[in-house]
Amino acid sequence: MSYFLCWNSKVALKVVNSVTSMGAANTNRFWSRYMSGRAKKLVHQYEYDLIVLGGGSGGLACAKEAVVNGAKVACLDYVIPTPIGTKWGIGGTCVNVGCIPKKLMHQAALLGESIHEAESYGWEIPDSQKIKPDWGKLVQSVQNHIKSVNWVTRVDLRDKNVEYVNGLGSFVDPHTISAKLKNGSERLLTGQNIVIAVGGRPRYPEIPGADLGITSDDLFSLDHAPGKTLVVGAGYIGLECAGFLNGLGYDATVMVRSIVLRGFDQQMANIVADAMVERGIKFLHKTIPKVVCRNGNGRYLVKYYNTETDVESSDEFDTVLWAIGRKGLVNELNLSNVNVETKADKIIVNNAEETNVPNIYAVGDIIHGRPELTPVAIHAGRLLARRIFAGSTQIMDYTDVATTVFSPLEYACVGMAEEDAIRQHGEDNIEVFHGFYKPTEFFVPQKSVRYCYLKAVALRSDDQKVLGLHYIGPVAGEVIQGFAAAVKSGLTMKILLNTVGIHPTTAEEFTRLSITKRSGLDPTPATCCS
Template structure:
């Protein structure tokens, strides 16, 4: 922690950034009796989109993404409803009268977001956190210049600072017309027209999630992949997700290509989508192709918002990509801390930022000594078939322990509700869901000596299934402990309690029955 400083300041703590981490740290510090100010300012996107307090997660991330993902799943369930006896009052299958209205979805999603923005503002006021919708820049190590939208300026000083500015999507610097005509996920959730035929450029979880729910809502969707999908995730599970999207959801994939140019053929008028001409190049052959889309969305990566807030003036060190190296959230400047997506080498997830912010405030102002645990953090990719994971990927386990010293137990399976008349439901195929557990290997085959290393689940409600897997990993439980659990039947999660087949055995890993 920072050394004792007896100087008088305007605030005990100024938090720069009003996302999940900044909100959590601000409220916790205020609840501990400290004078707190939180700054939040959203620079509009090239398309002019900005939003209220709450950061990426609330406004243009987790929340609207999950709502739109759920909207697409509802459509799929309605298509299947007649197999379960549901039909319209005139006796027709519900799917025959099904269509989706984009503007209705956007309206309700944005209303939900605005409700959250209001609630956060009210809560900050209740907890006596000074909220400033203004841009803060360091002019001295303990002093900020505050600039409001009307260009009014003022200066504030503080004993401590927390950098919680998060990230924003990037555009390519070698694609003509990208910023002028394309969008990012920052624009998608408030898009004023139906996306129409859509090209998603990128293969990150953001790219695949957006492509997935747009396809589920009925749009023609293509994904342009430079190299591999879901980099950093388990390769087998990542490719499994891609294959499902391609073969069952009919998302098109354009491999080994990069965008070169976007032109507007027809501008957007009267609530209709524009028509764009995209030119892209194959990385190996060099051949160029053109195609027309209504929407082109870049999801090629994100950049930390650390380059224009005067961190150099304050003396805060950054790495080559703009991320902040920290030790227990403390930067190289003792009174300046950082949390959330701006941290170097830490999981970029909302709950991580919240946990880090709360624990940091308690260490600073309540004599606690608990640090944020960044190991074994669970996450889920909300693609049409969801993928949840925690712990080592198979590749990481092999690199760490060696292929001969790990064991991989796995099983393909079919959710019970997918089995009803499955041969007429091509989007609900048999044995396409998948679970695997990675352990250390016992040379004598004793599961009591096999420590759990990682959980991976591809199937419905993956986030709900994977949520409690950090617990056995943190407790260093064994495969024998997992085998001793009795599952809840019939659920998808119970698959983890009955994984007898290892990859090493070469045995068939498809599900043969469901009740013994």
């Protein structure tokens, strides 16, 4: 029983009950297996059973789940201000400068569009062409919501007995963390287990004048209207920001170094970009920035270079937004003190989120080679806590994770891109069902249906297992979320096409896919019910 000397009593009681129910014959076998695993507690005494570095989605989920399973937990979180001084409260990227404010501003843009559409449905809106957004009021509304979430998060940690430390954590040794507090003092904390969940921050280009630009860390609290904006980068962050800025009435230009939406199905990515061009968003393809200068008129002169035509050009903008990728916050952790292995600013872990150091783990955007998505971090964090403190063996499944790009015409997908499926299985073994469609709600205001498109990537076998579903159109995330469970469960085209759709919805279009790319037939429907 000496094993329990350093255990939280709640954990000890659970294990005692489990052991005594086994019978004497299996007791020794249990202790041999249990104490050799990562869930074991050493006889050393530490201040905490778990210290979590990072107060974002993954770290908070892990911390709270650990407490549920009897652990004593401390969670450290500290936001280093951006070059222009932006900082925020607990909750991580998603809550403060990511998913939540992005979706709210996307919604603001959609509402503006809907106001003008309402006239065609019979709503009388005086001087509708004069309607424009108030950037300051929008920012204030978004920030008020974020601050309310910050507060609720703090209260939730207190209620769940997670000790919150507003300090920048770094390693002293594998069981000791130094927290640099806001007042400049230092506090040392010791823990049996350490989980790194510090996430990442936007990159800045290494060019003259880079510090004159902002990133998504600044945009959602910007104290002035962005005006004419150059968005450098064509990943999902860049396209989303350019999309809602354009929807709010600001001139937006996207600078593309190589391809649009790297990592996504490229046919769908190019359709998203074409739909944005149709709405008035400009794209500078194969172009990189060279220098940013402040002009005397308060604007910024950006000189840039087209790598395909070998031509240099320039233009003036009110705002330059860097969206060229994100880097993991490994430099601030003093990982050299513990020899945790890293790769390209990220931490290397195995399939159980374990680093090469026995008691140190990592979850979320900081780990190498995993989807950088909030729900992924949350689920992985919870499962990790259960493995450490509840004897669970369930690991995170990173396959078939659904996601959405909140571009003006949204794009959502789950599973494999078409090119990835062909690369893995061979072109002759892949069947792609596809079709354009016409959302009913687009008819009356005569909105363009040119880019409303979806496809199913399947194996060309008897059961035609679905490898990936892709959809561009209204409320894309809501559409794909339900299908994601089906794909996870082994959806086949036979099952999909035998499913009766809900009419008239856009989601039902998946149940009506009958034309394959291989057939060469026109995938454009004649009517909404064809």
